[in-house]
Amino acid sequence: MSVLEAIDLSIRFGGVQANRDVSMAIGEYEIVGIIGPNGAGKTTLFNLITGFYPPDSGRVKLKGRDITDLPVHRRAGLGLGRTFQNVGLVKGATVRDNLITAQYLQADYSVLGGMLGSRTSLATERVLRSKADALADALGLGDLLDTQVAGLPYGTLKRVEIATVLATDPEILLLDEPSSGMGPEEAHRLGDTLLDLRRDFGLSIAMIEHHVPLVVRICDYVYCLDFGELLVEGTAEHVRNDRQVVAAYLGEDPDPEVLELERQLDSLVEGD
Amino acid sequence: MESILRQHRSKVIGLALVVALVVVLLVTGQKGALVIGLSTGSAYGLLALGLVLIYKSSGVFNFAQGEFGTVALFALYLLDFHVPYWVALLGALVVAGLMGFLTERIIVRPLFEAPRVILLVATAGVALLAIGVEIWLATSTGKPIAKAFATVDRVTVLGVQISDQRLWLIATLVVLAVLLGLFFTRTNLGLAIIGASQEPTATELVGISVRRLSSFTWVLAALLGGLAAVIIIPDGGSFGPAIMTTQYLIPAFIAAVLGGMTSLPGAFVGGVLVGVVQSVATSAPIFEDIPGTKSTLVLFVVLLGVLLVRPQGLLGKGS
Amino acid sequence: MTVTREDTSAVGRKPPPARFRPSPIGWALRGVIWLGVAYLVLVFPLSRPAGDLVSYTTAVCYGIVALSLNVLLGYVGQISLGHQAFVGLGAFTSAYMVTEQGQSFWVGVLAAAAIGGGQALVLGGVSLRIRGLYFALITLSYGLVAEQNIFQIQELTGGGAGQPAPKPELFNTEWRYYYLCLAFLALVLLVDWRMMRSKAGRSLLALRENPRVAATFGINVRMATLFAFVVSGVFAGLAGALIAHNDTFVSPDVWNFNLALVFIIMTVVGGLRSRAGLVIGGAFFALMPYLIEKIPGFTDLLAKIPGPQDLTPEIAPLVIGPLLLLLTLIQFPGGIGQQLRPITRWLGGRKFDLHDRGLKEVQITDVRA
Numbered sequence: 001m002s003v004l005e006a007i008d009l010s011i012r013f014g015g016v017q018a019n020r021d022v023s024m025a026i027g028e029y030e031i032v033g034i035i036g037p038n039g040a041g042k043t044t045l046f047n048l049i050t051g052f053y054p055p056d057s058g059r060v061k062l063k064g065r066d067i068t069d070l071p072v073h074r075r076a077g078l079g080l081g082r083t084f085q086n087v088g089l090v091k092g093a094t095v096r097d098n099l100i101t102a103q104y105l106q107a108d109y110s111v112l113g114g115m116l117g118s119r120t121s122l123a124t125e126r127v128l129r130s131k132a133d134a135l136a137d138a139l140g141l142g143d144l145l146d147t148q149v150a151g152l153p154y155g156t157l158k159r160v161e162i163a164t165v166l167a168t169d170p171e172i173l174l175l176d177e178p179s180s181g182m183g184p185e186e187a188h189r190l191g192d193t194l195l196d197l198r199r200d201f202g203l204s205i206a207m208i209e210h211h212v213p214l215v216v217r218i219c220d221y222v223y224c225l226d227f228g229e230l231l232v233e234g235t236a237e238h239v240r241n242d243r244q245v246v247a248a249y250l251g252e253d254p255d256p257e258v259l260e261l262e263r264q265l266d267s268l269v270e271g272d
Numbered sequence: 273m274e275s276i277l278r279q280h281r282s283k284v285i286g287l288a289l290v291v292a293l294v295v296v297l298l299v300t301g302q303k304g305a306l307v308i309g310l311s312t313g314s315a316y317g318l319l320a321l322g323l324v325l326i327y328k329s330s331g332v333f334n335f336a337q338g339e340f341g342t343v344a345l346f347a348l349y350l351l352d353f354h355v356p357y358w359v360a361l362l363g364a365l366v367v368a369g370l371m372g373f374l375t376e377r378i379i380v381r382p383l384f385e386a387p388r389v390i391l392l393v394a395t396a397g398v399a400l401l402a403i404g405v406e407i408w409l410a411t412s413t414g415k416p417i418a419k420a421f422a423t424v425d426r427v428t429v430l431g432v433q434i435s436d437q438r439l440w441l442i443a444t445l446v447v448l449a450v451l452l453g454l455f456f457t458r459t460n461l462g463l464a465i466i467g468a469s470q471e472p473t474a475t476e477l478v479g480i481s482v483r484r485l486s487s488f489t490w491v492l493a494a495l496l497g498g499l500a501a502v503i504i505i506p507d508g509g510s511f512g513p514a515i516m517t518t519q520y521l522i523p524a525f526i527a528a529v530l531g532g533m534t535s536l537p538g539a540f541v542g543g544v545l546v547g548v549v550q551s552v553a554t555s556a557p558i559f560e561d562i563p564g565t566k567s568t569l570v571l572f573v574v575l576l577g578v579l580l581v582r583p584q585g586l587l588g589k590g591s
Numbered sequence: 592m593t594v595t596r597e598d599t600s601a602v603g604r605k606p607p608p609a610r611f612r613p614s615p616i617g618w619a620l621r622g623v624i625w626l627g628v629a630y631l632v633l634v635f636p637l638s639r640p641a642g643d644l645v646s647y648t649t650a651v652c653y654g655i656v657a658l659s660l661n662v663l664l665g666y667v668g669q670i671s672l673g674h675q676a677f678v679g680l681g682a683f684t685s686a687y688m689v690t691e692q693g694q695s696f697w698v699g700v701l702a703a704a705a706i707g708g709g710q711a712l713v714l715g716g717v718s719l720r721i722r723g724l725y726f727a728l729i730t731l732s733y734g735l736v737a738e739q740n741i742f743q744i745q746e747l748t749g750g751g752a753g754q755p756a757p758k759p760e761l762f763n764t765e766w767r768y769y770y771l772c773l774a775f776l777a778l779v780l781l782v783d784w785r786m787m788r789s790k791a792g793r794s795l796l797a798l799r800e801n802p803r804v805a806a807t808f809g810i811n812v813r814m815a816t817l818f819a820f821v822v823s824g825v826f827a828g829l830a831g832a833l834i835a836h837n838d839t840f841v842s843p844d845v846w847n848f849n850l851a852l853v854f855i856i857m858t859v860v861g862g863l864r865s866r867a868g869l870v871i872g873g874a875f876f877a878l879m880p881y882l883i884e885k886i887p888g889f890t891d892l893l894a895k896i897p898g899p900q901d902l903t904p905e906i907a908p909l910v911i912g913p914l915l916l917l918l919t920l921i922q923f924p925g926g927i928g929q930q931l932r933p934i935t936r937w938l939g940g941r942k943f944d945l946h947d948r949g950l951k952e953v954q955i956t957d958v959r960a
Contacts, residue, residue, distance in 0.1 A: 052803065072806035081807065088804040090797045092950055101797050105809035107790040111818065114789025115782050121789055148950050168808055333724050382921045389670050390920060392727065393859055396852055397916040404909030409899055522731065522848075529728050564743030572732040579721045579729065 002061075003028050003204045004080075004172050009048050009058035017228050018044040021058070024206075024223045024230070026172065029198060032206040033219035033236065037249055041228040042208045043085060046174050050082050051075050062172070077105055081170030085177055087157045088164075091150040095141060095160055098149060099132035102167035106131075132167065139163045139193075154181045162193075166201065173197075175207040179214055187211050191218045216240060224248070289541070289586065293548060305551040311438050313547025314445045315504045319516075319524035320531065320539035321448060322496035327533050328456070329465050329489040332388050333525065335395040336375060338517035339402040340494040341501025344368040345511045346406065348502055349417055365498045371402075372494020376487050399517055406513035414510045437507040444503060445540065448496070453536045465489055523550065526575055532585030541586065549574055611942045621938055636769055644765035646881045648837045651772045652830045653873035655779050657858045658866065659826035662783075664855075665863035666792070667819045668799040669718060670727045673734025674854045677824050679846035680737060681707045681831025683747050686756035686841045690749070696759030700832040707828020708821045715820030719813055734851050742843035753842030756835040772833050779826055780866055786822070795819055856916045860926050865949075867935050868928020875927075879908040925949065 002025040009022045019041045026032045034042050048055050051072040059068045062078050070078075082088075089098050107114075107128060109121040136142050139159055144152070149160060158178065165173065178194075179187040191214050197203055209215050215222060215236055222239040224231045226248040232239050239245055294306065319337060326334040347367035351360035375398050383391050456462040468475040468482045475482055497516070504520070505511045527546045531538025553559050553570035562569050578586060613621065636647055656678055663669045671677075684706045685699035694702075714733065718726050741747070748754055757763075762771045786792045794815045797805040802812050835841045853876060861872015875882075883889055883904040893902040902910070919926050928935075929948055937943040 050807065071811075072803075073809050073811045076807050076809040084804070088801065088807065090800050090804065092800050093796060094950070097793065101790075101793040101805075102808045104790055104794060109790075111789075111791045114791055115786045117781075117785045125789065150951060165807075327724075333727065379917060379921065386920075386924070387668070388724070389664070389668065390859075390924070392670065392724075393855055394917065394920045396855065397913045397920065400852060400856075401910065401913035401917065404906070404913055407909055408902060408906050522735065525728055526732070529725055533724070563740055563745070565739040568732075568735050568739040572736045575732055576717070576729060579725055580717075583721055583725065585725075 003063055005061040006049055007059045009055045011056050020228050022230050026204050026206050028204055030204055030220045031218050033215040033222040034208045036225035040225040042225055043176055046176055076168060079171035081165040081168045082174040083161050083165055083176050087161050089149050089161055094146050094148055096132050096145040098164050099135055099167045100128050102164045103128045135163050135167055173203050173205045177208050179211045187214050194218060308551040309548030310544055313544035314442045315520060316524045316527040316546050317540045317543025318445045318500040319520050320528040320543050322493040323524060323528040324536055324539045325493045332391040336398040337497050338521035339399045340368045340371055340497030341516035343371050343402055344498030345501050345505055349415060361502055364502055365495055368494045368498025369491045372490045376490035403514040410513050414512050417506050417511050435507060441503045449536055449540045526571060530578055530586055613940060641765040644769050645837060648769045648772050650874035650877040651776050652834045653877040654776055654870035655826055655830040656854055657861050657869040657873035658779055658783055659823050660854055660858045661863055661869050662819055662823040664858055666795040672727055672731040672851055675846045675850040676734045676737030677707050677710055677827035678831040681828030682835035682841045685832035686754040686835045687747055690755050703828040703832035704825045707824040711820040711824025715817045734848060738846050742846055748843050753840045755840045758836050856912055860915050860919045862926030862928025865928020867931055868926050871927050880904045883907055
């Protein structure tokens with residue numbers, strides 16, 4: 001049973017057909033990869049799924065429920081979490097504040113109560129704060145809780161972002177290039193982290209990725225987009241060796257020797 | 273034919289609006305309003321040109337645009353005692369340009385990266401400082417000022433007298449609007465200014481000094497402000513502290529926004545529109561029951577109406 | 592960079608540093624300062640003449656206005672160039688309710704707060720559709736409409752002489768009224784403080800900087816924006832009512848665009864998002880003519896500055912105010928609040944840190960239309 005389904009999503013911006021009839025699905029506890037060259041429409045797909053634009057046509061279903069007409073904040077309430085290419089955090093706030101703000105939907109008291117300092121609001125705030133601290137510790141960010149986000153190094157920002165999106169208590173996680181800016185070793189560790197998170201938090205994950213070894217290692221299923229359309233889908237191995245995919249990345253039918261060299265390089269990095 | 277219409281859609285809308293307005297006014301018998309509107313509207317339009325110029329280059333609404341003009345008036349007044357009128361006029365423009373230069377250097381540049389709200393507040397500060405100093409220096413609120421052209425009733429259009437000074441104003445506006453329009457679309461300098469406002473890093477990389485461009489733009493805008501003041505105000509015969517800001521800045525702002533804030537011909541159309549609406553609001557019988565200054569309310573409603581329907585202004589490009 | 596395996600247990604974190612506790616001398620010093628402030632605010636006014644108390648009360652009310660404007664300008668990043676309309680309509684509403692409708696002062700204040708919130712709600716709705724610079728113009732125009740149309744309605748304004756606004760029975764001396772307004776200021780400060788420490792405040796700060804991310808946290812950005820406008824409007828309406836009964840009458844002339852700019856200046860110079868700074872900023876600008884007169888020798892100093900006429904207490908603020916504003920914006924963007932931060936933090940029981948300037952201001956979404 002798919003927890004998230006995109007059905008024939010299409011959208012046009014001015015003269016550009018950014019997505020055309022793109023369909024994909026995430027199964028329960030699956031990790032799905034979305035690959036494709038730059039400009040293929042991957043982030044646009046995420047934007048459609050999370051509700052930042054309405055599609056020209058097509059539907060989005062979350063756990064069988066049609067959410068195509070729901071605004072962004074309502075989808076967050078249904079367990080859909082997402083990260084952004086240029087790091088979606090409140091940079092003017094501290095790490096802890098971000099983690100607490102992200103628990104907005106779990107702040108179970110009235111706004112008026114909060115303004116007047118009701119007992120419920122104070123108690124709930126304490127709970128949110130300790131949850132934030134625990135989450136930060138779980139991701140090795142405990143020392144940074146009182147640090148302002150702006151000014152943290154890029155790799156740390158990415159970790160903070162993952163902690164923050166986890167604070168929204170998601171069931172489905174959409175990650176936009178989580179390994180960007182990371183070297184091969186860091187990306188490897190990211191893969192471990194994602195597998196652990198899936199297990200510990202019971203998540204289903206879709207990730208836009210460029211880092212092929214990471215995709216091959218942890219993705220159960222992969223979709224490849226190019227020019228706004230779905231090119232190929234299947235297991236990681238299948239997609240990666242597909243001629244169309246390679247052509248899309250390299251722009252032409254590649255030399256088999258080059259392909260072989262690439263494969264050997266990949267296995268070196270993987271330590272096979 | 274259709275594709276041509278779509279390409280120049282904003283200009284077509286503007287033209288259609290103007291035609292519709294003229295027809296309405298002629299039909300309802302408000303002929304005088306049309307002429308008065310055109311006349312005062314040109315004043316707003318000229319000031320609006322400066323506003324649009326700054327907005328296109330710095331992305332901020334320049335609250336001090338009116339005071340560039342008032343300062344020029346003070347300079348004109350003082351210089352007129354010592355040198356021939358035309359020299360005094362030039363001197364006044366130089367003073368205005370200097371004020372623009374100093375404003376850019378001292379206020380705008382340090383705040384280059386700041387949120388635009390802060391920059392807007394800063395230009396308001398410049399305006400207020402100028403006004404404070406003017407109040408301090410001017411021992412009375414009404415000082416006489418001479419005009420360049422003496423003839424008051426050169427032409428009479430539809431029952432309204434048009435003075436030489438007004439004709440000069442309208443002519444200047446039209447010429448400037450055309451020149452600036454060409455400047456921004458055809459000359460390298462003009463394109464560089466637009467480029468610098470959108471992509472400052474890229475502009476620097478191609479070897480253009482964004483700082484020098486910024487200075488140039490502000491001086492130019494200040495000159496426009498000064499020019500507007502020295503043509504318009506002497507027609508009334510007297511001036512005082514803050515006169516440009518109190519009487520012309522806000523209608524000019526409305527004119528620029530109605531026109532789309534990015535369009536120079538828009539500033540002109542907006543100015544005329546504001547002038548006409550003001551004049552009709554003041555005299556037309558349907559607005560009789562509005563308490564206080566009728567044109568204020570009517571302008572607000574028009575502004576709100578236009579922006580709600582077309583948030584980018586009448587001739588602005590959609591975002 | 593060394594490679595270490597991410598430790599997913601909670602063992603990894605260093606124990607948090609022990610909370611700083613001031614020494615006994617530290618407590619004593621802080622206590623003295625607190626007592627000094629309390630004396631200045633609570634005891635000193637008792638010995639002053641009634642006329643001075645009216646000025647002090649105005650200062651307190653301006654503090655509330657600054658807090659109100661800060662909700663829009665500082666927390667949400669929205670500009671309000673017509674804020675005098677919210678305050679003024681609050682003033683007229685309260686005066687009207689008491690004089691024309693025979694209601695008590697308390698009903699007047701409540702009505703003023705409600706009207707303030709209502710106006711702000713409508714403008715907030717407009718802000719959802721019209722953005723940035725264009726919205727700034729709408730607020731400006733609305734302020735003008737208030738000054739030149741709404742406040743010219745005869746029934747509301749009681750003709751040209753203004754609408755009377757008597758003080759409430761229990762607080763009908765200048766001294767008692769001053770303490771009443773102080774109590775209201777304390778209430779506003781408390782509500783503002785609690786709001787910012789709860790989910791409402793956090794959602795405002797998030798949406799100010801990054802509305803898309805705020806939405807993914809589950810925050811309804813539209814509702815949060817409207818909420819901020821209402822809070823701002825309620826505070827402003829309240830301040831207006833208090834000002835009305837302080838002056839004992841309300842006239843249309845003062846609610847002009849110049850006042851709108853004064854409000855903006857005092858809020859920015861006071862320091863956005865700093866409660867202490869805002870109250871001080873509001874008070875300072877309200878008291879400027881008073882201070883210039885009362886500080887011995889200052890008027891003579893000003894008169895010495897060469898010019899065609901003297902820099903009198905009426906004219907001097909017109910020059911000093913904008914100068915302070917420009918200085919704040921260019922050199923000290925956090926205003927008085929930021930400069931005082933080491934002291935306010937120290938007074939709150941923390942270590943004195945001269946370099947603590949609070950969180951860095953981050954480049955936020957432009958007001959570009």
